[in-house]
Amino acid sequence: xxxxxxxxxxxxxxxxxxxxxxxxxxxxxxxxxxxxxxxxxxxxxxxxxxxxxxxxxxxxxxxxxxxxxxxxxxxxxxxxxxxxxxxxxxxxxxxxxxxxxxxxxxxxxxxxxxxxxxxxxxxxxxxxxxxxxxxxxxxxxxxxxxxxxxxxxxxxxxxxxxxxxxxxxxxxxxxxxxxxxxxxxxxxxxxxxxxxxxxxxxxxxxxxxxxxxxxxxxxxxxxxxxxxxxxxxxxxxxxxxxxxxxxxxxxxxxxxxxxxxxxxxxxxxxxxxxxxxxxxxxxxxxxxxxxxxxxxxxxxxxxxxxxxxxxxxxxxxxxxxxx
Ligand code: TXA
Ligand code: MG
Numbered sequence: 001x002x003x004x005x006x007x008x009x010x011x012x013x014x015x016x017x018x019x020x021x022x023x024x025x026x027x028x029x030x031x032x033x034x035x036x037x038x039x040x041x042x043x044x045x046x047x048x049x050x051x052x053x054x055x056x057x058x059x060x061x062x063x064x065x066x067x068x069x070x071x072x073x074x075x076x077x078x079x080x081x082x083x084x085x086x087x088x089x090x091x092x093x094x095x096x097x098x099x100x101x102x103x104x105x106x107x108x109x110x111x112x113x114x115x116x117x118x119x120x121x122x123x124x125x126x127x128x129x130x131x132x133x134x135x136x137x138x139x140x141x142x143x144x145x146x147x148x149x150x151x152x153x154x155x156x157x158x159x160x161x162x163x164x165x166x167x168x169x170x171x172x173x174x175x176x177x178x179x180x181x182x183x184x185x186x187x188x189x190x191x192x193x194x195x196x197x198x199x200x201x202x203x204x205x206x207x208x209x210x211x212x213x214x215x216x217x218x219x220x221x222x223x224x225x226x227x228x229x230x231x232x233x234x235x236x237x238x239x240x241x242x243x244x245x246x247x248x249x250x251x252x253x254x255x256x257x258x259x260x261x262x263x264x265x266x267x268x269x270x271x272x273x274x275x276x277x278x279x280x281x282x283x284x285x286x287x288x289x290x291x292x293x294x295x296x297x298x299x300x301x302x303x304x305x306x307x308x309x310x311x312x313x314x315x316x317x318x319x320x321x322x323x
Pocket of ligand 2: 140
């Protein structure tokens with residue numbers, strides 16, 4: 001497949017909208033990560049997304065909208081708490097899971113009776129949504145299991161030849177996916193920590209439970225289907241250091257591996273925001289450079305640190321804890 005590279009101009013938005021209207025798929029930047037999008041109404045295009053990503057077929061997609069009036073066509077009801085979260089945080093990096101209106105978009109929601117919706121703060125997606133008549137469904141732009149794409153160079157490497165077009169517009173500002181909150185019942189639950197911190201959300205909605213994968217008799221009760229798959233893992237082995245002496249134990253590990261001739265890097269960041277913004281891009285650069293080990297310290301589990309730690313642990317091959 002020939003893949004067009006599109007820029008930030010009116011003609012290219014028309015080209016992309018045209019592709020979407022004709023069952024095609026397009027990679028575009030949002031404020032969190034790049035997404036790979038299709039019209040929610042096109043089962044054929046949705047299927048192409050699953051194929052392009054090698055995504056398991058039971059992992060549903062997030063619906064992106066730019067206009068609240070579209071929400072009523074997707075969801076059964078909107079609780080008072082959900083209304084508060086919407087008015088406080090949309091557009092922005094918050095995905096809400098609602099009870100789905102019966103019979104709508106069964107393919108893109110993988111037959112679930114719930115639906116994940118977000119209003120991104122991205123002029124690229126908004127420009128596309130203005131030109132099409134349906135929501136745009138989009139998972140993160142990465143081959144399944146790998147870190148999400150946050151730079152054009154990375155999504156181009158993954159998807160050139162696998163999608164119809166890719167926007168070369170590097171506006172990803174946050175670098176980690178949206179926070180996912182389930183508001184489909186009275187038990188409001190954090191399903192995936194993300195770019196909007198739990199503390200910020202709790203200022204508007206105090207009673208939020210935190211979802212933990214329950215494993216009982218070896219049967220996993222899957223509420224958010226994505227949580228059972230491998231995520232965010234580069235080819236390099238990610239070694240995460242936590243606990244009181246994490247700095248020292250990382251240095252020791254680094255020295256030993258260098259001595260024995262391994263390709264290794266140690267990632268350091270000056271702030272938590274910088275870490276969030278660059279983490280996935282650094283993982284991918286490590287793979288381009290044929291690095292064997294990526295060493296990194298975990299962070300305080302507060303603010304967006306919760307999302308960073310979640311991604312680090314899922315990406316890790318080994319966690320070295322010096323409690
Ligand atoms: O920031 C983001 O959220 C990015 C950008 C492109 O919007 N998208 C993204 O999509 O991260 P994805 O597919 O990589 O992650 C969506 C997560 C998956 O874990 C999926 O299982 C979950 O949301 N999800 C989608 N629909 C759901 C539903 N109805 N119930 C529970 N979980 C759902
Ligand atoms: Mg993803």
